[in-house]
Amino acid sequence: MGRPLIPGYENLAAHAAIPVADQPEAENRPSSLLRQWRRRGGLSSVLHAAEAFLASRPFERMPWLAVAMLAGTGLWFLLPGPAEWLVLTGLCGLVAGCGWAWWQDEDTAVLRAAIMAVAVMVAAGCLLAWLRSELVGTHPIEAPVVTRLHALILEREEQPARNRVRLVVATQDPQRDRAIRARINISAVDDRPFLQEGAVINVRARLTPPTHPVLPGGYDFARIAWFDGIAATGSAIDPPVLASPAEAQASGMALYRRDLARHVRTSVASATGSDGAHAAIAATLASGDRGAINDDDALAMRDAGLAHLLSISGLHVGAVVGIVWFAMMKTLALFPALALRTRLPLVASAGGAVAAVAYTLMTGAAVPTIRACIAALLVMAALALGRQALSMRLIALAAITVMLFWPEAVVGPSFQFSFAAVIAIVALHNSAPMRALVARGEHGAAMRLARAALALLITGLVVEAALAPLVLFHFHRSGVLGALANLVAIPLTTTVIMPALGVALLLDLVGLGWPAWFVTGKALELLIGIAQFVSSIDGSILLVPAIPLWAALLFVSGFLWLALWEGRVRVWGVLPALAGLAGFAVATPPDLMVAAEGRHVAIANDEGQIFLLRNRRGFAHDQLLEEAGFDAASEQDVQAITQWPGADCNRDFCLLTHRHRVLLISRRRSDVDYATLLAACAASDVVVAERKLPEHCRPRMAKIDQPLLTRRGGVTMNLQTGVIRSARPARDRHGWM
Structure with missing residues (x-):
C-alpha cells in the first residue's frame, strides 16, 4: 500500500470513523450552529426548487420582466417624492449588485439572473417615469385669471355633441414670463373659418390651472395635462379675432381627419335618412374623432360593455390588419406565377403592417392606437417569420415599448384595460380545453358555427371577468351583461361595420358608395340598439363605492399569476x-365627502342612502355620487342634507350627528357672530365650510375649510377613525401636485 497523499491522512480517517456523538468537539459545539446549518440546508433546498421551477419555464419568464417594469413605473406614481424614488432605485441596484457579486452558486444561475433582471426592470420603470416627467412636465399657471390672449393655434378639435370647438394654443403665461400651451373651448356660435392650425388670434378668455381630482382617487386632469404639456385650460368669453392668418394650409393629416369625419357623418346620415349617433360612431371608427358622440350614447355603450368599440385600439387595428392580410393572401393566390415565386405570408404581412401604420395616423395616433399598432406590427413580423402570431412574449414586448416612451400610460385605464383584455384572451386560447374547442376537426357546418359561438361567448366571459374589477376601480360602475352584448357586437363590428366602412370609402372615389354607407349606418343603428337595450335591463349595471387600492392590486397580481404561468x-x-375581490365586496362609501371647492358635501349612512348639501347636477355633484356608488343620473336614495334624521338646520349651518360625531356644515357664505361661531366649533367634532374659518375655530377632530381644501383638494373622512384622505396628499411632491 502506498503512502497517503495528504499528511496526517490516517488521523483524519480515524477521526471521521468516530460517531458524531462520541467526538469531543460535538460536546462543546453550540446548538445554534447546528440549527444554522439546518436552516442553510432548508434555504438551499428552497433556492434549488425555485431554480428548477424557473428553468422549466423558459418561455414564461419574459412577461414577468414587463410586469417588473410596470411595477417600477407604478411605484414612481405611488411614492411621494424624489427621496423615496432614489431609495427604491438604490435598493434595486443593491439587489442586482449583490446578485452579481456574491451569489456565485452555479446551481442557481437562472434564479440569480431572474432576481437581477427583475431588480433592473423595476429601477428602469421608476427612472423612465421620472425622466419623462422631467422632460415633458409643464407647471400650471399659478391661479385662475381673465385675460386677453395673443395665441397661435396648434390643434383644433371639433366637438359637435357639446356645441363647441376645442383649441390648443401657444401663448404667453399671463402671470409669469414664459411661453405656455393652453386648451381653450370656443362656443359653436363663435366658431370662425379662420380658426385653423397656424392662425394667430386675439381672444379674451378665462384660464384656470388644470383641475385636480374632486375627491381622492378621482379623475386627475392635472396629471394628464402635466404630461401633455398643458399649463392652463379655459373658455373664450368673447368671439376670437384674427390677428394673422395661417401662413399655409392646416397640416395635411389634421385637415384630412376633420374632412374625413365630416364626410363620413354626412354620408351615413344621407344614406340612412337621419343624423344620429350611428353617424357619429361611423366618424369615430374612420377618423378617431369622438367629438360628435353625445354623453348619453357614450354612457349606454359603457354600461353595455361596448365602450371599447369607441376607442380606436386593438380591435379596430386588428380588424383593419386582418382584412388587408386576408384580402392580399386570397388575391395574390389567384396568380400561380406570383404564388409560386413569392412568400405570400411575407407580402401579406408587409401589407398588413402598412395598413396598421396608415390607420393609426389616419385616426390621430393616440397612445392606445399606437399601442395597438405596435402589437400589430409584432404580430405581422411573427407571421412573416413563421412564428406564433400572438403570444405572451409579444404582448410583453409591446408593453415594454409603450412604457419606454409613455410610462404615464401605466396609471391610465386605457393601458390597463387593453393589455388586461389581450392577456386574458391569449391565456385562455393557450389553454388545452380552449385549444380543443377551437381546433379544426371533422365537424359539420352547424357544429363548427356552434363551437365558434361558444368559444366567442367563453372569451367574452373571461374578458369581462378580467376587466370588470378594473372598470369598477376606475369608474365605480360596470355592465354585467357585457359578454352577451359583445357576443353580437364584436362580430358585427369586425365582419360588417369595419369592412362596409372601408368599402364605402373606396367606392366613394368613383361616387358609388351609397349602398355601402347604407349598410354601415344600419349596422351601427343595430349596434346602438344593442347597447341601449342591454344597458336598460334592470340589474344590468353594477355600482360600487370607491375601491381601496390594495384590493385592486391584489386582484391584478392574482390575475397576472393566473395568466402568465402555465400548469397547476x-x-x-x-x-x-x-x-x-373580497376587498371590492366589502368596500363602503366614506362617511363624509367634501368636494375640492367646498360647496358640495355628501354624507353616507349605513342604510345605503346619501345626503347632499346641494343637489344640483354638475361635475362635482356627479363625482360625489360616483364615489359613494350611486348613479349620478338617478335621484333614488339621494336626499337633501336637511333631511338627515335629527338635523338642526338654518339658513347658514346644519348641525347633525353621525357615528356619534357632531358635524357642523356651512350652507352658504355669510357673516356669523364670532363668539357664537367659536362656541359652535368647540362643541363640534368636525366643521365644514367653503370659506376660511377663524383661526380660533377649533373643533375636536377636523376643520375642513377653504385653506385646507386649497392645499389638499377634495377630502373624504372616516368618522369612526378620524382618518382623512385628500386628493393632494401633504407629502406628495410630483410636479402636478
Whole structure:
C-alpha cells in the first residue's frame, strides 16, 4: 500500500470513523450552529426548487420582466417624492449588485439572473417615469385669471355633441414670463373659418390651472395635462379675432381627419335618412374623432360593455390588419406565377403592417392606437417569420415599448384595460380545453358555427371577468351583461361595420358608395340598439363605492399569476385574486365627502342612502355620487342634507350627528357672530365650510375649510377613525401636485 497523499491522512480517517456523538468537539459545539446549518440546508433546498421551477419555464419568464417594469413605473406614481424614488432605485441596484457579486452558486444561475433582471426592470420603470416627467412636465399657471390672449393655434378639435370647438394654443403665461400651451373651448356660435392650425388670434378668455381630482382617487386632469404639456385650460368669453392668418394650409393629416369625419357623418346620415349617433360612431371608427358622440350614447355603450368599440385600439387595428392580410393572401393566390415565386405570408404581412401604420395616423395616433399598432406590427413580423402570431412574449414586448416612451400610460385605464383584455384572451386560447374547442376537426357546418359561438361567448366571459374589477376601480360602475352584448357586437363590428366602412370609402372615389354607407349606418343603428337595450335591463349595471387600492392590486397580481404561468402552479393566483375581490365586496362609501371647492358635501349612512348639501347636477355633484356608488343620473336614495334624521338646520349651518360625531356644515357664505361661531366649533367634532374659518375655530377632530381644501383638494373622512384622505396628499411632491 502506498503512502497517503495528504499528511496526517490516517488521523483524519480515524477521526471521521468516530460517531458524531462520541467526538469531543460535538460536546462543546453550540446548538445554534447546528440549527444554522439546518436552516442553510432548508434555504438551499428552497433556492434549488425555485431554480428548477424557473428553468422549466423558459418561455414564461419574459412577461414577468414587463410586469417588473410596470411595477417600477407604478411605484414612481405611488411614492411621494424624489427621496423615496432614489431609495427604491438604490435598493434595486443593491439587489442586482449583490446578485452579481456574491451569489456565485452555479446551481442557481437562472434564479440569480431572474432576481437581477427583475431588480433592473423595476429601477428602469421608476427612472423612465421620472425622466419623462422631467422632460415633458409643464407647471400650471399659478391661479385662475381673465385675460386677453395673443395665441397661435396648434390643434383644433371639433366637438359637435357639446356645441363647441376645442383649441390648443401657444401663448404667453399671463402671470409669469414664459411661453405656455393652453386648451381653450370656443362656443359653436363663435366658431370662425379662420380658426385653423397656424392662425394667430386675439381672444379674451378665462384660464384656470388644470383641475385636480374632486375627491381622492378621482379623475386627475392635472396629471394628464402635466404630461401633455398643458399649463392652463379655459373658455373664450368673447368671439376670437384674427390677428394673422395661417401662413399655409392646416397640416395635411389634421385637415384630412376633420374632412374625413365630416364626410363620413354626412354620408351615413344621407344614406340612412337621419343624423344620429350611428353617424357619429361611423366618424369615430374612420377618423378617431369622438367629438360628435353625445354623453348619453357614450354612457349606454359603457354600461353595455361596448365602450371599447369607441376607442380606436386593438380591435379596430386588428380588424383593419386582418382584412388587408386576408384580402392580399386570397388575391395574390389567384396568380400561380406570383404564388409560386413569392412568400405570400411575407407580402401579406408587409401589407398588413402598412395598413396598421396608415390607420393609426389616419385616426390621430393616440397612445392606445399606437399601442395597438405596435402589437400589430409584432404580430405581422411573427407571421412573416413563421412564428406564433400572438403570444405572451409579444404582448410583453409591446408593453415594454409603450412604457419606454409613455410610462404615464401605466396609471391610465386605457393601458390597463387593453393589455388586461389581450392577456386574458391569449391565456385562455393557450389553454388545452380552449385549444380543443377551437381546433379544426371533422365537424359539420352547424357544429363548427356552434363551437365558434361558444368559444366567442367563453372569451367574452373571461374578458369581462378580467376587466370588470378594473372598470369598477376606475369608474365605480360596470355592465354585467357585457359578454352577451359583445357576443353580437364584436362580430358585427369586425365582419360588417369595419369592412362596409372601408368599402364605402373606396367606392366613394368613383361616387358609388351609397349602398355601402347604407349598410354601415344600419349596422351601427343595430349596434346602438344593442347597447341601449342591454344597458336598460334592470340589474344590468353594477355600482360600487370607491375601491381601496390594495384590493385592486391584489386582484391584478392574482390575475397576472393566473395568466402568465402555465400548469397547476397558476392556480395559486386564485388566492390573491379572490382576496382582492373580497376587498371590492366589502368596500363602503366614506362617511363624509367634501368636494375640492367646498360647496358640495355628501354624507353616507349605513342604510345605503346619501345626503347632499346641494343637489344640483354638475361635475362635482356627479363625482360625489360616483364615489359613494350611486348613479349620478338617478335621484333614488339621494336626499337633501336637511333631511338627515335629527338635523338642526338654518339658513347658514346644519348641525347633525353621525357615528356619534357632531358635524357642523356651512350652507352658504355669510357673516356669523364670532363668539357664537367659536362656541359652535368647540362643541363640534368636525366643521365644514367653503370659506376660511377663524383661526380660533377649533373643533375636536377636523376643520375642513377653504385653506385646507386649497392645499389638499377634495377630502373624504372616516368618522369612526378620524382618518382623512385628500386628493393632494401633504407629502406628495410630483410636479402636478
